[in-house]
Every structure is written in structure tokens, then in C-alpha cells.
Amino acid sequence: EPEVTQTPSHQVTQMGQEVILRCVPISNHLYFYWYRQILGQKVEFLVSFYNNEISEKSEIFDDQFSVERPDGSNFTLKIRSTKLEDSAMYFCASSEARGFAGANTGELFFGEGSRLTVL
Amino acid sequence: GESVGLHLPTLSVQEGDNSIINCAYSNSASDYFIWYKQESGKGPQFIIDIRSNMDKRQGQRVTVLLNKTVKHLSLQIAATQPGDSAVYFCADLFMNTGFQKLVFGTGTRLLVSP
Incomplete structure (x- = not known):
């Protein structure tokens, strides 16, 4: 069964350092997302990406965050200067369709997450 | 505003029991859960x-009920098994400019x- 894969599974970094989290979405999917989950809290939307540009972002996704699809398979989330409060599990997701297009709900498939710990 | 919340943080059941997990939402315009x-x-x-044009949908051992009047939905798991132990989230799909979150x-x- 196709799946979304993420690397690394866990990264520990010092405050102020740059971090890149990598994702390989499902190959025929066109829409890509990053969500995060602070320990013990709910999953929060960060950003959606389509056709090589950001389609929507949340207030969490400030200038320290960026996303990129550097090639045909990877989708990355970069945090330029990490803060303590960036410590969380970051989930990548992808969908085949835009969603809510008639009967097609554009189901999101999530990866297993990358745990980021900022010290 | 956008708010989807749950009534109970933890639900403990015995194997074989039916489980019911509840969720309330605040946006009356929500279309899809x-x-x-x-x-x-x-x-x-x-x-x-x-979807909001339905009030019930069934899957394998699971049923979701939607009550739009009180903005409430529930997940029912029949004959709960140890493998069902997990955290369950309800989510509201927002469509904005054609993209979902x-x-x-x-x-x-x-x-x-x-």
C-alpha cells in the first residue's frame, strides 16, 4: 500500500539552528500539507502546497518556516532558526485530489511524523 | 470561529463493549467531518x-452520527478490541479558495x- 514517508523520525537540535524535515508523498498525489502536533495537544494545520506554491498557511507558519518541493518526489519543511516552542511532531500529508470535489473527498494520507526536539 | 472539540479526554472500555466517542463543532457552515x-x-x-447532507454513515465496525441541530458528531465502535486503543480525533474539513485544511x-x- 502506498504511504507517505518522513525523515528523520527524530531530530534534536539547538535553539537557533536550522532544521529541514523531509517527506516523500504518495507518488500520484498533487496536494501536500504539513501539520504539527505539540506533545499532548491536537494536530494543527501549518501549510498546504500545490503546483509548486503555497496555497494556504496558518498563523503558525511565520517567516521562519518555508516549504519546498526541490524535485519530483520530496517535499520539505524548513525552520530557519528554531525556537523551544517549535518542539513538536511534524506530520506531512498528501492527497490525490483537491478535496470535496463532488464525491471525491481528497482523503489525506499522513506520514508517521518527524519528532523535533529543540534544546 | 473554527473550533472542534471533544467532551472527554479518556474513555476506558472492556474488550467487546461498544465505544462511543463524542465531538462538538462550532462552525454551523461546516460541510465535512x-x-x-x-x-x-x-x-x-x-x-x-x-458529509453534512448525511446524519449517519457506517463502516466496518464503526458508525459516525452527525447531528447538525446541536453541532455534534459521534464515533461508535462496535465490539471494541485492544487494537482499537488509540487517540481518536474528529476533524472538520475547511475549504478555502478551493484548498482543504x-x-x-x-x-x-x-x-x-x-
Whole structure:
């Protein structure tokens, strides 16, 4: 069964350092997302990406965050200067369709997450 | 505003019992809801969805009920098994400029004891 894969599974970094989290979405999917989950809290939307540009972002996704699809398979989330409060599990997701297009709900498939710990 | 929340943080049941997990939402314009299961250390996994033009949808051992009058939905799991132990999130799908984003509730932990 196709799946979304993420690397690394866990990264520990010092405050102020740059971090890149990598994702390989499902190959025929066109829409890509990053969500995060602070320990013990709910999953929060960060950003959606389509056709090589950001389609929507949340207030969490400030200038320290960026996303990129550097090639045909990877989708990355970069945090330029990490803060303590960036410590969380970051989930990548992808969908085949835009969603809510008639009967097609554009189901999101999530990866297993990358745990980021900022010290 | 965008708010999806859950009534109970933890639900403990015996194996074989039926489980009911509840969720309230605030946006009366919400059109589409999804239940996700999250096992420890893993990403959310789609369980079942329901659109606002329905009040009930059934899957394998799971049923979602939607009451738009009181803005409430529930997930019923029949004959709960130890493998059902996880955190369950309801999520509201928002469509803005044609792109979807999920707004998740805070989650309910289901504990199934043998």
C-alpha cells in the first residue's frame, strides 16, 4: 500500500539552528500539507502546497518556516532558526485530489511524523 | 470561529463493549467531518468521514452520527478490541479558495482492557 514517508523520525537540535524535515508523498498525489502536533495537544494545520506554491498557511507558519518541493518526489519543511516552542511532531500529508470535489473527498494520507526536539 | 472539540479526554472500555466517542463543532457552515485514529508514535489514520447532507454513515465496525441541530458528531465502535486503543480525533474539513485544511479536535484517548 502506498504511504507517505518522513525523515528523520527524530531530530534534536539547538535553539537557533536550522532544521529541514523531509517527506516523500504518495507518488500520484498533487496536494501536500504539513501539520504539527505539540506533545499532548491536537494536530494543527501549518501549510498546504500545490503546483509548486503555497496555497494556504496558518498563523503558525511565520517567516521562519518555508516549504519546498526541490524535485519530483520530496517535499520539505524548513525552520530557519528554531525556537523551544517549535518542539513538536511534524506530520506531512498528501492527497490525490483537491478535496470535496463532488464525491471525491481528497482523503489525506499522513506520514508517521518527524519528532523535533529543540534544546 | 473554527473550533472542534471533544467532551472527554479518556474513555476506558472492556474488550467487546461498544465505544462511543463524542465531538462538538462550532462552525454551523461546516460541510465535512472526518474521524482519525492515532496510535502512539504514528500519524493520524483515516477511519471514516461524513458529509453534512448525511446524519449517519457506517463502516466496518464503526458508525459516525452527525447531528447538525446541536453541532455534534459521534464515533461508535462496535465490539471494541485492544487494537482499537488509540487517540481518536474528529476533524472538520475547511475549504478555502478551493484548498482543504483539517481543523482537528483535541482528541479522546480510548483505552481497551481485556
